[in-house]
Amino acid sequence: MDFLKAFVIGGLICAVGQLLIDYTKLTPARILVSYVVAGVILGGFGLYQPVIEFAGAGATVPLTGFGALLAKGVRKAVTELGLIGIFSGGLTAAAAGVTAAVVFGLIVALVFKPKSK
Amino acid sequence: MAKLCGRSTYRMERPPVVLSFAAVGGSKESQGPLADRFDYLSQDDLFGADSWEKAETKMQRLALKTAMNKGGLKKGDLNVLFAGDLLNQCTGSSYGLREFMIPFLGVYGACSTMSESLLMASVFVDSGLAKRAGAITSSHFCSAERQYRFPLEYGSVRPPTAQWTATASGAVILGETGPFPRVEVRHVCAGVIEDPGITDANNMGAAMAPAAACVLKRYFQESATAPSDYDHIFTGDLGEVGSKLLYELLQRDHIDISDRHQDCGLILFDQQRQDVHAGGSGCGCSASVLCCHILPEMLAGRYKDVILAATGALLSPTMVQQGDTIPGISHLVHLHFAEKEGD
Amino acid sequence: MEKHMPKPDEYQRMVKEASRGSKSYKTVPLAFLVGGAICAAGEGLRKLYLMAGLSPDWATAMVSVSLIAASALLTGLGVYDNIAKVGGAGTLVPITGFANAVVSPALEFRSEGMILGTGSKLFVIAGPVIAYGLAASWVYGFIFWLINR
Numbered sequence: 099m100d101f102l103k104a105f106v107i108g109g110l111i112c113a114v115g116q117l118l119i120d121y122t123k124l125t126p127a128r129i130l131v132s133y134v135v136a137g138v139i140l141g142g143f144g145l146y147q148p149v150i151e152f153a154g155a156g157a158t159v160p161l162t163g164f165g166a167l168l169a170k171g172v173r174k175a176v177t178e179l180g181l182i183g184i185f186s187g188g189l190t191a192a193a194a195g196v197t198a199a200v201v202f203g204l205i206v207a208l209v210f211k212p213k214s215k
Numbered sequence: 216m217a218k219l220c221g222r223s224t225y226r227m228e229r230p231p232v233v234l235s236f237a238a239v240g241g242s243k244e245s246q247g248p249l250a251d252r253f254d255y256l257s258q259d260d261l262f263g264a265d266s267w268e269k270a271e272t273k274m275q276r277l278a279l280k281t282a283m284n285k286g287g288l289k290k291g292d293l294n295v296l297f298a299g300d301l302l303n304q305c306t307g308s309s310y311g312l313r314e315f316m317i318p319f320l321g322v323y324g325a326c327s328t329m330s331e332s333l334l335m336a337s338v339f340v341d342s343g344l345a346k347r348a349g350a351i352t353s354s355h356f357c358s359a360e361r362q363y364r365f366p367l368e369y370g371s372v373r374p375p376t377a378q379w380t381a382t383a384s385g386a387v388i389l390g391e392t393g394p395f396p397r398v399e400v401r402h403v404c405a406g407v408i409e410d411p412g413i414t415d416a417n418n419m420g421a422a423m424a425p426a427a428a429c430v431l432k433r434y435f436q437e438s439a440t441a442p443s444d445y446d447h448i449f450t451g452d453l454g455e456v457g458s459k460l461l462y463e464l465l466q467r468d469h470i471d472i473s474d475r476h477q478d479c480g481l482i483l484f485d486q487q488r489q490d491v492h493a494g495g496s497g498c499g500c501s502a503s504v505l506c507c508h509i510l511p512e513m514l515a516g517r518y519k520d521v522i523l524a525a526t527g528a529l530l531s532p533t534m535v536q537q538g539d540t541i542p543g544i545s546h547l548v549h550l551h552f553a554e555k556e557g558d
Numbered sequence: 559m560e561k562h563m564p565k566p567d568e569y570q571r572m573v574k575e576a577s578r579g580s581k582s583y584k585t586v587p588l589a590f591l592v593g594g595a596i597c598a599a600g601e602g603l604r605k606l607y608l609m610a611g612l613s614p615d616w617a618t619a620m621v622s623v624s625l626i627a628a629s630a631l632l633t634g635l636g637v638y639d640n641i642a643k644v645g646g647a648g649t650l651v652p653i654t655g656f657a658n659a660v661v662s663p664a665l666e667f668r669s670e671g672m673i674l675g676t677g678s679k680l681f682v683i684a685g686p687v688i689a690y691g692l693a694a695s696w697v698y699g700f701i702f703w704l705i706n707r
Contacts, residue, residue, distance in 0.1 A: 108597025111591035115647030118590035118641035120580045138694035155600030170697035184699030201574040202630035203664035207676045212367045214260035266669040366666030376577045412566045421573040459576040467562045498634025
C-alpha cells in the first residue's frame with residue numbers, strides 16, 4: 099500500500115511537471131526552480147508535511163520535497179539558534195543531497211567518458 | 216568577372232567548375248539513407264581524438280584531404296580556402312585547416328556556410344583571383360550540443376520541432392576549368408538577414424524559412440528564371456516545420472516549388488527510424504548532402520540544373536537568453552551539369 | 559521583411575500551425591509512470607533503511623543519497639538521458655534529475671580539466687535550484703523568526 103501511495107503521488111507530481119513542459123514556454127531549469135521554491139513555500143505553511151506522511155518517498159523524492167526539507171531545516175535552526183539560524187538551516191538540511199551529488203559527480207567525471215548520441 | 220543582376224545575384228561569366236568533392240560523416244550518418252555515398256564514415260564519433268572539438272577539426276581536415284586526393288591536387292594547387300563551422304571562433308576550420316598552409320578566409324554563416332563559402336569561392340575563381348578555391352564546412356552533434364544546449368548525458372527533453380545537428384563535413388574544390396562532363400556554378404545569390412521574431416531555439420526551421428523564401432523569390436526575379444527551369448531545388452536544413460512554412464510563404468507570391476523541392480535535413484536521416492525529430496541540421500548537413508547526393512546525381516546526368524539554398528539560423532545563445540530573437544539567413548547557388556562544350 | 563511576407567504575429571500563427579506539439583496523451587502518462595516508479599523505488603529504500611534502524615529523517619536523507627548515487631552511475635554509463643527520453647518530467651522532477659543535472663556537466667566538461675572544466679561547471683544547470691531554494695528558505699526563516707520572536 100505504501101508503495102502504491104508513493105507511486106501515485108510521486109507520479110502525479112511528475113505529471114504536473116510534464117504538463118508544464120508541454121503547454122507552457124517554461125524551460126526545464128525554470129520548472130525545477132519553481133518546484134523547489136514551491137516546496138519551500140508549501141513546507142513553510144505546513145502543507146507539505148501531511149503529503150510526506152501520506153506518501154513517504156512519493157513526496158520526498160520529487161524536488162518539492164527538497165524544498166520542503168530546506169524549509170524544515172531553517173525552521174529547526176531558527177527555533178534552536180534564533181535569527182542566525184536562517185544562515186545555516188537550509189544548507190544543513192540539504193547537506194547530504196548536495197554533497198552526494200558533488201562527490202558522485204566528481205567520481206563519475208574521473209571514471210567515465212561522455213558517450214556520443 | 217561575374218555580372219551583377221539586380222541587387223545581389225551574380226551571374227558567372229566563366230562558370231567555375233567543380234573539380235572535386237568529398238564528404239565525411241559520423242555514426243548516425245552511417246545509419247542514414249546516404250550512408251553508402253560518403254567518402255569516409257567513422258563509427259567512432261571522436262574520430263580517434265580526445266574531445267568533440269578536436270574530432271570536428273579532424274573531420275574537416277579529412278574532408279579537404281580526401282577532396283584533394285580525389286582531384287589529384289596538391290596543397291600548392293589551391294589559391295584560397297573559404298571555410299567555417301558552428302563553433303565559437305570557427306574552431307573546426309581554423310584548427311582543422313591550419314596544417315594545409317593554404318591562404319585561408321574564415322566565414323560564418325551558421326548552417327548556410329556551405330553555400331556562402333561556395334558563393335565566395337565561385338566569385339574568386341570566376342574573377343581570376345584564384346585558379347582553384349576550396350569551400351569547406353563541418354558540424355558535429357556533440358560539440359554543437361555542448362556549446363548551444365546541454366551536456367550530452369543530461370536528460371533534457373527535445374520537443375518535436377527540434378532538429379538534429381549532423382556530424383558531418385563536406386569539401387568542394389572549384390577550378391577555372393575541368394574536363395567534361397562537369398558541374399559548373401552558373402549563378403550565386405547572397406541572402407539578406409531575415410528575422411521573423413522566433414525566440415524558440417528548438418524551432419530553427421521556423422526561424423530560417425523566411426530567409427529561404429526571400430532568397431529564392433529574389434533569385435527567380437533577378438535571374439529571370441522560374442522554379443520550372445530547375446530539376447531540383449534543395450534547401451539547407453529547414454526540416455519538416457521549416458519546409459512546410461517555406462511552401463506557405465512562397466505560395467503568397469504564387470510560387471510553387473513543392474514538386475521539385477527537397478530539404479537536406481530530411482534527406483540525410485531517416486526521420487521515422489532515426490529519432491531526429493523535425494530533421495537534420497548543422498553546416499555539415501547541407502555540405503554532406505551536396506557532396507553525397509546532389510553532385511553525384513548531377514554527374515550521373517540525373518539533374519541538369521539544381522539550386523542549393525543552404526539556410527542558417529544566426530543564433531547566439533547569449534542573445535536568446537537576453538530575450539532577443541533568432542535571425543535567419545540563406546544564400547543560393549545554382550549548379551549546372553554540362554555534358555560537353557557549350558552545353 | 560519584403561512585401562508579401564507575413565506580419566510577425568501572422569507568422570507566429572503560421573509557425574504554431576506548422577509545428578506539431580508534444581503528444582501529451584503519451585508524455586504525461588509516461589512521466590507519471592517513470593516518476594512514480596522512481597518514487598516507489600525510493601519508498602522501498604526508505605523501508606529498508608527504517609528496518610536497519612535509521613531514524614525517519616536519516617532514512618529519508620539516505621534515500622536521497624542512494625538515488626543520487628544510482629542516477630550518477632546511470633549518467634556515467636550513458637543511460638540516464640535515454641530513460642529521460644521516455645520519462646520526460648518523470649526523470650527531471652525527482653532528485654535523480656537533480657543528480658543528473660550535476661553529474662552530466664561534471665562529465666562533459668572534464669575535457670577542459672578537473673578544475674576549470676568539471677569543478678567550475680558542476681552547477682551550471684543545477685545551480686539555480688540550489689540558489690533559489692536556499693534564498694527561499696532564508697526568506698522563510700526570517701519570516702518564521704519575525705512571527706515567533
